[in-house]
Amino acid sequence: MSSYSIQSQNLSKLFGRRLIFKDINFSWEEKGIFGISGPNGSGKSTLVKIVAGLIAASSGKIIHKNSDGEIIPEKLHNHIGFVSPYLVLYEEFSAWENLKIFAKIRGVSFDAEKVLFYLAQFLLENRKDDLVKTYSSGMKQRLKFVFALMHSPDVLIFDEPTSNLDEEGKKVVYKIILEEGKNRIVVVASNEQKDLELCNDVLLLEKFK
Amino acid sequence: MIAKSYALFKKDFSSELRTRYAINSLAMFIIVAISVILFSIGNETINESLTGGLFWVVIFFTAMSGLARAFVSEEERGTTLTLQLIASPSTVFSGKLIFNLILVFCMNFVIALLYSALFEKFVVQNFTLFLLTFILGNIGLAVASTIIAAIIAKAGAKGTLYPVLSFPILLPLILTCVQLTLFSFDGTSFEEAQFEVAIVVGYDVIMFTASYMLFDFIWKD
Amino acid sequence: MIWKIFLFLLLVFVSIAGIAFPIVEKPSAWYEFPFIPGLEENAKIIFFHVPTAWLTVIAFLMSTVFSFRYLKSKNLDEDAKAYASAQLGMIFCILATVTGAVWAKFAWGQFWSWDPRQTSIFAILLIYGALFALRSSIESEDKRATLSAVYSLIAFVTVPFFIFVMPRIMKGLHPGSADDANSGPVVDFQMNSSMQLIFFLSLIGFTILYLWMWRVGYRSIIIRDKLNKQQIIPTSSGQRG
Numbered sequence: 001m002s003s004y005s006i007q008s009q010n011l012s013k014l015f016g017r018r019l020i021f022k023d024i025n026f027s028w029e030e031k032g033i034f035g036i037s038g039p040n041g042s043g044k045s046t047l048v049k050i051v052a053g054l055i056a057a058s059s060g061k062i063i064h065k066n067s068d069g070e071i072i073p074e075k076l077h078n079h080i081g082f083v084s085p086y087l088v089l090y091e092e093f094s095a096w097e098n099l100k101i102f103a104k105i106r107g108v109s110f111d112a113e114k115v116l117f118y119l120a121q122f123l124l125e126n127r128k129d130d131l132v133k134t135y136s137s138g139m140k141q142r143l144k145f146v147f148a149l150m151h152s153p154d155v156l157i158f159d160e161p162t163s164n165l166d167e168e169g170k171k172v173v174y175k176i177i178l179e180e181g182k183n184r185i186v187v188v189a190s191n192e193q194k195d196l197e198l199c200n201d202v203l204l205l206e207k208f209k
Numbered sequence: 210m211i212a213k214s215y216a217l218f219k220k221d222f223s224s225e226l227r228t229r230y231a232i233n234s235l236a237m238f239i240i241v242a243i244s245v246i247l248f249s250i251g252n253e254t255i256n257e258s259l260t261g262g263l264f265w266v267v268i269f270f271t272a273m274s275g276l277a278r279a280f281v282s283e284e285e286r287g288t289t290l291t292l293q294l295i296a297s298p299s300t301v302f303s304g305k306l307i308f309n310l311i312l313v314f315c316m317n318f319v320i321a322l323l324y325s326a327l328f329e330k331f332v333v334q335n336f337t338l339f340l341l342t343f344i345l346g347n348i349g350l351a352v353a354s355t356i357i358a359a360i361i362a363k364a365g366a367k368g369t370l371y372p373v374l375s376f377p378i379l380l381p382l383i384l385t386c387v388q389l390t391l392f393s394f395d396g397t398s399f400e401e402a403q404f405e406v407a408i409v410v411g412y413d414v415i416m417f418t419a420s421y422m423l424f425d426f427i428w429k430d
Numbered sequence: 431m432i433w434k435i436f437l438f439l440l441l442v443f444v445s446i447a448g449i450a451f452p453i454v455e456k457p458s459a460w461y462e463f464p465f466i467p468g469l470e471e472n473a474k475i476i477f478f479h480v481p482t483a484w485l486t487v488i489a490f491l492m493s494t495v496f497s498f499r500y501l502k503s504k505n506l507d508e509d510a511k512a513y514a515s516a517q518l519g520m521i522f523c524i525l526a527t528v529t530g531a532v533w534a535k536f537a538w539g540q541f542w543s544w545d546p547r548q549t550s551i552f553a554i555l556l557i558y559g560a561l562f563a564l565r566s567s568i569e570s571e572d573k574r575a576t577l578s579a580v581y582s583l584i585a586f587v588t589v590p591f592f593i594f595v596m597p598r599i600m601k602g603l604h605p606g607s608a609d610d611a612n613s614g615p616v617v618d619f620q621m622n623s624s625m626q627l628i629f630f631l632s633l634i635g636f637t638i639l640y641l642w643m644w645r646v647g648y649r650s651i652i653i654r655d656k657l658n659k660q661q662i663i664p665t666s667s668g669q670r671g
Contacts, residue, residue: 016571017506017659054293055430058504074297082294088287090220092227104216105304106295356584360577365567373563377556378584381591384549412591419587423580426501430573 003067004079004154004185005029006051010060013046020046021205024060033181035196036189038205045084047205048159048189052082066154078106081148083141084159091133095124095143098132099150108151118146122172137164145176156180157187162195174198210303213296217304218311221279235275235316242267243323260330261390264320265383268350271316273372276354279305280362289362293428302355302424309358310351317347334396342393345409346386349416353378356420359427382412437638444632448477477629479529481636482522486554487593489519489640494586497579507652509575512582513565514647518640520558527551550592557585571655 005028012022020043028034038044049055050062053076064071064079071079089098096115103110119125122142132140141164148156161177162170177198180186188195196202225231246263255263283289292301321343324331333339357375361367385408392402399406496512499505530548531541542548561578568574 017655049430052294054290056504074299077294077297080294084290086287087290087294089291090224090288091286092224101216101220102291102295105213105220105292105300107210107213107216357581360564360581363568363573363577364564365569366563370563370567374560374581377553377560378588380553380556381588408591415587416584419584423583426576426580 003030005065006062006155006185007065008051008060008062011047011050011057011062012059013043013050014058024203024205026203028185028187031182031184032201033177033186033188033199035199035202036187036205037191037196037202039207040191042205042207044189044191044205045159048084048157048187051187052080052157053077054082064155078108078151079154081151081153081156082159083144083148083157083161085141085163087144087147089132089140089143089147091131094129094131095119095135095146096128098143099147102147103151106151111150114152115146115150118149121176122146123168138166138169141165142169142172145173149176149180153184155185155187157189159189160192161188161190162192170194210300213300214303214307217292217296217300218307221304221308222311230278231275231312235271235312236319238274239267239271239316239320239323242270243320243327247327254329257330257394258391260324260328261394262387263328264324264331264390265387267320267324268317269376269379269383270372271320272313272350272354273375275312275316276309276351277358277361277367277371279308279355280358281367284362298425298428299421301428302359302421305359306351306355309355310348313347313351313354317343317350330394333393335393335398338389338397338399338402339393341399341406342386342389342409345406345413346382346389349382349386349409349413350379352413352416352420353382356416356424356427359424363427382409385409385412434642437635437642440631440635441639444477444628444635447628448474448632475529475533477632479526479533480629481633482526482529483551484633485522485636485640486519486526486551488637489515489522489644490554490557490586490589492644493519494582497582500575500579501583504572506571506575506655507648509579510651510655511644511648512579514644514651516558516561516582517647518644520555520562522640523551523555523558527555546592553592554589557588561585 007027008025010022011024013020024047026034036044036047046055050057053064053073056073064076066079089095090101093101099115100110116125116128119128122145124139124142124146127135127139132143135143145161148158156177158173158177161173165173174194177186177188181198181200188199190196246267283292296304325333354375357371357378361370361374364370385405389402389405389409392405493512493515496508496515500508500512527548530551534543534545534548535541561581564581565574565578568577
């Protein structure tokens with residue numbers, strides 16, 4: 001198991017001239033479940049995107065490191081599994097096709113067994129050949145987890161992981177979070193009490209007027 | 210790296226086969242554009258220069274009709290984020306460029322065919338020169354159109370903005386290609402047309418390099 | 431303050447000299463200009479047309495440089511500087527096109543003949559127009575700055591084609607294009623010394639005017655932005671800005 005760490009130094013973000021957050025510092029190493037919480041508008045989703053390498057910070061640094069050293073932003077995407085409410089998959093393809101395509105574009109091999117395993121975990125294996133267009137919002141949310149897990153990333157980042165899910169779906173998600181948290185870094189951004197209860201450590205953001 | 214870009218292209222291609230957008234809308238657009246010109250001309254025969262110029266006019270507007278989709282469809286559906294999670298910016302740019310290149314070649318092939326069938330003065334004497342112009346011009350068109358498509362996909366008023374932004378950038382290419390097309394009608398030799406060919410090659414290379422380097426800034430929010 | 435007065439006097443002198451000083455065949459007084467072959471009496475517009483065209487290019491260059499700096503630093507002040515240059519560039523471009531067209535009417539018989547240089551200045555006008563259209567369609571400041579910076583850089587890449595390549599290969603009416611035996615009165619310095627003096631004074635005067643307007647322009651953009659946001663890093667008591 002390679003040692004992976006994410007460290008931030010004085011992370012700040014501005015949109016235009018408007019300050020979202022400043023001087024965020026954390027150090028997450030190897031494994032564990034780390035939470036990010038705060039009122040609406042405090043920049044949770046923004047911070048999560050910065051951690052995932054999707055947007056750049058305005059100042060400060062965020063460093064992803066594995067046993068080979070620092071990982072540059074261009075190569076970050078294959079180390080990360082990401083779930084969020086605004087993530088959208090391709091509706092004109094089936095779930096199975098979507099996942100195959102993603103593996104090809106990532107440039108990793110498509111591990112059919114593992115994908116089937118996760119589809120089963122998330123109760124989607126019967127519907128794997130149906131177009132995503134036909135999925136309910138709960139099913140789409142669950143499929144996003146399969147998307148996040150299939151390439152065995154070093155880091156899992158979940159923004160509002162239980163949105164759109166019924167009790168059963170939530171149970172599966174919590175189970176996965178706890179299990180994965182034993183082996184890798186799992187980041188959970190949420191305001192749900194139950195989500196945050198799973199975390200070893202919670203970063204609280206405040207809102208700037 | 211090419212394999213990943215190719216995989217992205219295949220995704221777009223498969224998606225295209227399912228929705229059949231290009232085949233329907235773009236094909237109709239080409240037919241409509243050429244019909245409009247034919248109707249406006251009436252029974253007159255237009256001379257060579259005009260024919261050559263109008264050829265590239267239709268090419269330009271067809272490109273404006275079809276090449277933005279590569280990026281705009283991702284933005285509109287919200288799948289830009291998905292692509293950001295699975296591919297590096299260079300993979301995305303290459304993949305979309307491959308798609309637009311294929312699209313441009315197909316569209317322009319049809320346009321050229323229709324023109325040679327419907328316009329009297331569309332007679333090519335130096336075929337090699339025409340082919341060279343066709344290939345090099347299409348490459349330049351695809352590259353410039355792709356980077357501008359990436360820009361407008363992130364802006365508002367995408368449809369009208371696309372030709373407005375693209376035209377000044379494409380102008381040197383179009384002017385030179387029109388010139389070269391007329392040369393190929395006249396039967397001018399390759400040696401005499403060398404300078405113009407060099408301009409198009411230069412344009413292709415410079416545009417590709419600039420686009421490749423600048424794409425990262427457009428793509429990352 | 432003093433330099434502004436000096437600038438004012440300079441431009442007044444240049445304007446009077448440019449318009450009023452007569453062009454005669456055999457200049458006797460210092461304020462009389464001789465003919466320039468090919469231009470005859472139309473030469474006076476050179477004092478105004480060339481500086482505006484020159485400033486269009488300078489403004490474009492500056493806009494590109496600051497766009498590049500913005501992409502590196504993501505500092506919105508650089509975007510303000512780029513935008514201020516672009517605004518002025520547009521104005522000078524319009525002036526250059528119009529003075530050029532007026533000159534064309536007298537020298538070549540028609541206002542517009544798609545001469546390569548005319549086409550080029552028109553293309554630059556289109557680029558500016560496109561840039562402003564792009565900017566007005568984006569709400570988010572960061573995005574607006576980034577996308578217009580990228581577009582400026584791409585447009586800049588095409589400009590050498592217009593300025594250097596096209597006029598050399600396409601036949602044109604402009605002094606200095608492929609047809610003309612001389613490379614034009616500016617490059618060849620066929621003006622006599624008093625014309626040269628007025629010409630360079632005009633060039634310098636307009637350039638200083640441009641730089642002054644640019645400076646006022648970008649600073650007012652920055653101040654306006656800051657006022658709009660009213661965002662100041664909050665103090666511990668949570669004061670409103």
